[in-house]
Amino acid sequence: MTLKPFNYIGFVLFFLFTLPGFAQVIVDEKDNLIKEQDSVKETPLKVEAKDNKVRLKIDGVAAVVGKYLIIDSDIQKLQLDAKQQDIPESETTSCKMLERIMDSKLFAHHAIQDSLIVSEEMIMSRTEQQIAGLIEQVGTEERILEFYGKEDIDEVKNELYEQNLQRSLAEEMQGSIVDGVEVTPEETRNFFESIPEDEKPYFGDEVEVAQIVIEPQVGEEQIEAVKARLNEFRREVLEEGKAFATRAVLYSEDEGSKKTGGKYTLTRKDQFVKEFKDAAFSLNEGEISKPFKTEFGYHILLVEKIRGQQVDVRHILLYPEVTKEAVDEAKEKAEKIKEAIENGDVEFAEAAREFSNEKETRQNGGQLINSATGDKRFELAKMDTELYSRIYNLDEGEISRVIKDEDRSGKRSFKILTVTKKIEEHQADFTKDYPRIKELALKQKQLKEIERWKSIKVKDTYVKINAEYKECEFAKKWLENLQ
Numbered sequence: 001m002t003l004k005p006f007n008y009i010g011f012v013l014f015f016l017f018t019l020p021g022f023a024q025v026i027v028d029e030k031d032n033l034i035k036e037q038d039s040v041k042e043t044p045l046k047v048e049a050k051d052n053k054v055r056l057k058i059d060g061v062a063a064v065v066g067k068y069l070i071i072d073s074d075i076q077k078l079q080l081d082a083k084q085q086d087i088p089e090s091e092t093t094s095c096k097m098l099e100r101i102m103d104s105k106l107f108a109h110h111a112i113q114d115s116l117i118v119s120e121e122m123i124m125s126r127t128e129q130q131i132a133g134l135i136e137q138v139g140t141e142e143r144i145l146e147f148y149g150k151e152d153i154d155e156v157k158n159e160l161y162e163q164n165l166q167r168s169l170a171e172e173m174q175g176s177i178v179d180g181v182e183v184t185p186e187e188t189r190n191f192f193e194s195i196p197e198d199e200k201p202y203f204g205d206e207v208e209v210a211q212i213v214i215e216p217q218v219g220e221e222q223i224e225a226v227k228a229r230l231n232e233f234r235r236e237v238l239e240e241g242k243a244f245a246t247r248a249v250l251y252s253e254d255e256g257s258k259k260t261g262g263k264y265t266l267t268r269k270d271q272f273v274k275e276f277k278d279a280a281f282s283l284n285e286g287e288i289s290k291p292f293k294t295e296f297g298y299h300i301l302l303v304e305k306i307r308g309q310q311v312d313v314r315h316i317l318l319y320p321e322v323t324k325e326a327v328d329e330a331k332e333k334a335e336k337i338k339e340a341i342e343n344g345d346v347e348f349a350e351a352a353r354e355f356s357n358e359k360e361t362r363q364n365g366g367q368l369i370n371s372a373t374g375d376k377r378f379e380l381a382k383m384d385t386e387l388y389s390r391i392y393n394l395d396e397g398e399i400s401r402v403i404k405d406e407d408r409s410g411k412r413s414f415k416i417l418t419v420t421k422k423i424e425e426h427q428a429d430f431t432k433d434y435p436r437i438k439e440l441a442l443k444q445k446q447l448k449e450i451e452r453w454k455s456i457k458v459k460d461t462y463v464k465i466n467a468e469y470k471e472c473e474f475a476k477k478w479l480e481n482l483q
Helices: 004-016 071-083 093-111 120-138 143-147 153-178 185-193 220-240 246-252 274-280 326-344 348-355 385-391 432-460 473-481
Strands: 046-050 053-057 061-064 068-071 208-215 263-267 292-294 297-309 312-319 378-379 403-406 412-423 462-466
Touching: 053 061, 061 071, 061 093, 068 071, 068 093, 071 093, 093 153, 093 432, 093 473, 120 143, 120 153, 120 263, 143 153, 153 432, 185 432, 208 326, 208 348, 208 385, 220 246, 220 297, 220 312, 246 312, 274 292, 274 297, 274 312, 326 348, 326 412, 385 412
Parallel strands: none
Antiparallel strands: 046 053, 061 068, 061 462, 208 378, 208 412, 263 312, 292 297, 297 312, 403 412
């Protein structure tokens, strides 16, 4: 799908997740240039010939937004990131990179001014995961230090922490700006009709998909064994003083948190399952829950610290053992359901409502929802590769073979999929593509609201732009707003 007026939308998402941090530097207020070569202590960025003298440009300040300094190497790092992600060169000029960074700094600065809350524990957890991922990717801490030009790994952590903090602040501010922005059917139609005919978006080949999920049943014996093990962990911590975090690292089956000792920071609004939040907010500091069940398995939870509306918890997750007999029974059940659908004894949607173990889709006849758009359609070119590989050769109404599935935790299930509808590539039609057009109209309105907010907030913010960048188109607008 292409739409010329809104190329910027996708890039907004790119720069929010790739912005560098900031550094403290000493600069020449006039032009950031040191005149004598032997007086340069910093690493030069480039050499220029002027007045028959060699002039070396140090890592100078490109701009200041609020308390944040943006240095030349920040721009260069973002350009390198963009190049590695195949962003067109026309979108990666120094001017455009500086604009993206200044936007983010403006959001972060006013998030602090407005006292927006971000979870420091979550930022630290994200930073630790990044370090672990970097070590896994490059092999050693030494190579990471070489890449970042740092003396020790704590310096790298501090830089990544600052980046993640600013990114989180910017995201919170943007979310706050567009919160409550909606589009009416009339606005959606006006938006669509305002697009010239030759620029109306094209949607690629799309499908609607439904599935039936059959999970092996866990016996009471296996459930009791898991509860007993969790109760033993609980006893060891409470009676013997052993570390909860250590047991989470060693035994928890939650891959997302075990490396950090099972730690999560959450508020009542966060997207955790109800049972988990109920346990987190019903205990006092230092208390450990008894084993409880969620859709993910069985947990015990320790409340480590309560900070106003936020609570820091650690948990241990275990899955009951699934026997071979239970797996075989689940597969046989799925095969019988498939056969009944093919014989016309039951409709796919009816079978999903009656037999599927996936509660998110069961009541809708197994219909999958595209999380990126919120509707039922999946564009083939953008579909998850695993899902695509399972449905790409199915005709409309055809059902797949029984597919054995296993998630990252090792939890097994059997799936039957069907393509309920196929939509060929076409130019946008207001009636048929209303949800997608409404989404585009909403994004445009959100961007306009963000631009309106920026034009107001620039006037309330200390902003300085180096002379080298003052001829950038965006800089002229910023400076106009300052007047």
